[in-house]
Structure formats: structure tokens, C-alpha cells
Amino acid sequence: MQPKFTMRQIYGDNAVYTPRTPYSDNPWMLDDCHQLDALTAREVLFADIPVLVHEATQTKKAQRLFEHAGLPWHEQAYQYRSQEQYLAHLKNWADSEKDIVCQYLHAPDQLATTHYWMDAEAFNRINSKVYLDQLLDTKYVPKRYVVPLSQVQATAQYITLPVVLKPGDESPTSGGYGVMICHTKQAITDALRKFQQSDTSTVIVEELLHTAKNYSCQFVYAPSIGIQFLGASLQITTDDGIYKGNIIVEDVPKKVIDVGRAIMQQGVEEGFIGIAGFDLIVTTTGDVQAIDLNFRQNGSTALLMFWENLNGTAAKYCSYVAKDNKHFYKIITDLVQEGGLLPLSYYDGDDFDDPTPSRFACMWYDTDLSRIEHREQRLL
Structure with a gap:
């Protein structure tokens, strides 16, 4: 069981990794602390660098499952059980001048921008939903408008229902949370109430595509290896767009890979280093459209690695x-x-x-x- 790449190959010998969503009030992230803590060990098998994990992922029961499967058990030296312990590890890493790899930017009082493995502002920008059509030719982007919150209902009239609403600022989202699929005008009104309770001042109003297949198309980049296609999988989502898993596919259309590579190339030009996965839709008419960019580890990254x-x-x-x-x-x-x-x-x-x-x-x-x-x- 050798992965295609390890995180050490990608991020370097001085890198450390925290997969945990930051402890902060974000309405567009999964609000389940146990699920967020549970996912901290998901990439350990191909890491080969220290990973900050929750203690409950390092029990004897977990170790026995790996032994039953004939997989190596990599007990992690950095473990936390509370927010205070988590932040203390980040501080120690920063004091030790480690290159800290994150899934999401942390608040400046939790981790200064100088301690990330790449330029923090660039990382946040390329992951912003509003930045998508600046990284890619607009013919590969659904019809969309970025408008002030007050103009959402008026703008939605220009796109036939159903429509998709997304936060238009740089707030991180994950797993489909923050993406609201509206089939009726009442659903738009309900979505607006959620936006009004957040700090979002602008909203993306986007057409809902007629989807034939929904791919997570993933790439890896490091200066030592260049841009490498990792693979693609079909995404499993609910009717509301919430992510539920992936199924591997081998016959990925070349145009899907080509669009993904173009996005990755643009991200690299913006300064990105790491693993990235892009949500690419093949419509019922055969067009390829990008609906989300994830310049970070994705749910199915381990599956593609192995x-x-x-x-x-x-x-x-x-x-x-x-x-x-x-x-x-x-x-x-x-x-x-x-x-x-x-x-x-x-x-x-x-x-x-x-x-x-x-x-x-x-x-x-x-x-x-x-x-x-x-x-x-x-x-x-």
C-alpha cells in the first residue's frame, strides 16, 4: 500500500498538517464538532508528516482495525482533546518555525499568516467561491451574478428556477454547506434569511445545471514534481447538494481532466502548492462546468492516492x-x-x-x- 504521493513529497520535510476546521463561528461549515474531530485522521495513511489529530482517533480500537486490514498504524505525536490543546499545538509549531499546512485559514490570533506553507492571502483567495470565474474561462462557469444581498431576489428573476445561492465573500465553505438550491421563490426568501444572519454582504446567484455526472477532479503540485493528475471520482450528494462520498471512475472524459488541469495551472500561477480537487459537472448536453474549487485535501483524496x-x-x-x-x-x-x-x-x-x-x-x-x-x- 504505497500512495502515489505522500504529503512529505508535496509539502516538504519541515511541514506539519492540521486538517481540523478552525474553532470559529462560521455558518457555512458543518456544525458538528465530533464529525470535524473524527476527520482529522483521514489523511494520516499517506501523510508521512506529523498530523494534528483528535485523541479519540488514536485508541486501541482504531489501531486494531488497521492491524486487521494489514495496514501500518502511524500513531501521531500531536493529539488534542480541547480547543485549548489544539491551539497550543499550533503555537508550538509556529514557535518552532514549522511550515503549517491547513485545510482552512485560521483567525490571526490563532495562527499568524507568516506560518503557513504558502502565501495565506493567495490560499484564501483561490478557495473563494466568488473567485471561480477569475481562474477559468467563463465558458466553463455556470451563468452567475455576484450581487449585494439586497438585490438577490431581483437578480434571481433573470435565471429560471431553480437557482443556486452561495455566499459571495471569502468565507470558507465545506461539504456543500452554504450552497442553497432554491426551487421556489419561497426557498429564495428562506435562504436570504440565513444570509442576513451572517456577515455575508454579497451573494452568488447561479443557474442550477442539468447534471449528467458530478466529478471531483484532483491534482497535485509541488515545485519538485510539477502538476500531476491524481485522478477523479464521481461525487455522491443529497438533493440539497450535501456531500456524502465518492465512487472511483477510470474512464474520466479528457475534457474534464483538461478543464481541471487549466484550473490547477492558474492556481499554481497564483502561488498554490499542494493537493486540490475541483467539482466539475458534465451536463446533460455534454458541457463541462466548474461549480466549486477546493485547493486543499478532498474527501476522496486518500481513495485516489491508493x-x-x-x-x-x-x-x-x-x-x-x-x-x-x-x-x-x-x-x-x-x-x-x-x-x-x-x-x-x-x-x-x-x-x-x-x-x-x-x-x-x-x-x-x-x-x-x-x-x-x-x-x-x-x-x-
Whole structure:
């Protein structure tokens, strides 16, 4: 199980990594501290650099799952349980002049901009939803308007319902949160109430595409290796656009890869170094349209890193939440021992005093997707 690239190859020997969403009030991020903490260990398997993880991902139960799968267990030296411990590690890293790799910028009082692995302002800018059509030819961007909050309803009349509303500032979003798909005028009104409760002063009003396929197209860049295509997967989303996982695909259309590469090239010219994934839609008419740019690790990054090692023609990334922790762990253990299921992280709910559901992120692989989905029912 060798990844295509390690984070050490990409970010350098002095790099350290914190995947945790910053402790801050952001209405466009998942508001579930346990889920955010659970995902901190998701990239450890291909990191080869220190990763700041929650303690509940480092328990004996988690270690046993990796042993059952025949995977190396990389216990992390930097662990936290509270916000204070998390920020203390960031401070120690900064004092040690480490190159700190983040998924999202932290507030300046949590981490000064001089301690990131790349220019912090450039990183924030290229991840902004409002910046998308400045990184790409407009023919690859859905019809969209960036307007003051007060003009949203009037502007929406120029686009046939349904429409998509997104925050128009540089506030980070993740997993589809902050993206509001409005099928009616009442839904637009409801969305506006959410925007009015935030600090967003502008809104992106965008046409809703007729989607045939929704790809996460990923690339890697470091000065030592240049731009490398990592792979692409089909994204699983709810009707509301909330991200739920990925399915691997091999026959990615060349025009999807070409559009993704053009975005990556522009990001590199802006100063980006790292892993990036772009949400690229193939419409029912065959056009390629970019709806979101994620210049950071993505949910399916690990799946693409290890795809060539997996002995199968179908693969899927997904995460699950327990209803009963003991039963949940038993089912996972059985499935891992049977083969075709590899753990990425296990967040042990029994590591807390209060009742807390366990969480599990993983990679499935088999000869076809139906066999994966049949076995997956035991977890669902």
C-alpha cells in the first residue's frame, strides 16, 4: 500500500498538517464538532508528516482495525482533546518555525499568516467561491451574478428556477454547506434569511445545471514534481447538494481532466502548492462546468492516492456514524477481516464520558459497485 504521493513529497520535510476546521463561528461549515474531530485522521495513511489529530482517533480500537486490514498504524505525536490543546499545538509549531499546512485559514490570533506553507492571502483567495470565474474561462462557469444581498431576489428573476445561492465573500465553505438550491421563490426568501444572519454582504446567484455526472477532479503540485493528475471520482450528494462520498471512475472524459488541469495551472500561477480537487459537472448536453474549487485535501483524496493498490475494479469512499457503538465496531471489524474494506480513521465514541456515537471513514473496493453496496448495507 504505497500512495502515489505522500504529503512529505508535496509539502516538504519541515511541514506539519492540521486538517481540523478552525474553532470559529462560521455558518457555512458543518456544525458538528465530533464529525470535524473524527476527520482529522483521514489523511494520516499517506501523510508521512506529523498530523494534528483528535485523541479519540488514536485508541486501541482504531489501531486494531488497521492491524486487521494489514495496514501500518502511524500513531501521531500531536493529539488534542480541547480547543485549548489544539491551539497550543499550533503555537508550538509556529514557535518552532514549522511550515503549517491547513485545510482552512485560521483567525490571526490563532495562527499568524507568516506560518503557513504558502502565501495565506493567495490560499484564501483561490478557495473563494466568488473567485471561480477569475481562474477559468467563463465558458466553463455556470451563468452567475455576484450581487449585494439586497438585490438577490431581483437578480434571481433573470435565471429560471431553480437557482443556486452561495455566499459571495471569502468565507470558507465545506461539504456543500452554504450552497442553497432554491426551487421556489419561497426557498429564495428562506435562504436570504440565513444570509442576513451572517456577515455575508454579497451573494452568488447561479443557474442550477442539468447534471449528467458530478466529478471531483484532483491534482497535485509541488515545485519538485510539477502538476500531476491524481485522478477523479464521481461525487455522491443529497438533493440539497450535501456531500456524502465518492465512487472511483477510470474512464474520466479528457475534457474534464483538461478543464481541471487549466484550473490547477492558474492556481499554481497564483502561488498554490499542494493537493486540490475541483467539482466539475458534465451536463446533460455534454458541457463541462466548474461549480466549486477546493485547493486543499478532498474527501476522496486518500481513495485516489491508493487506487492503484486496490485489487478491484470498483472503489468507494464513505464515512459512517454509529447508532450503537459496540455493534458498529463489531460489524466494521467483521467487514475489514473479510477483505475489501480499508479503514482511514476510526473515531471512538467510547473514549468520552458522555454518550457519543463512533464514526468511521473508509475505502471500499471490489469487482463491481453492486457488491460494495450490498456489503455496505450492514453498516447503513
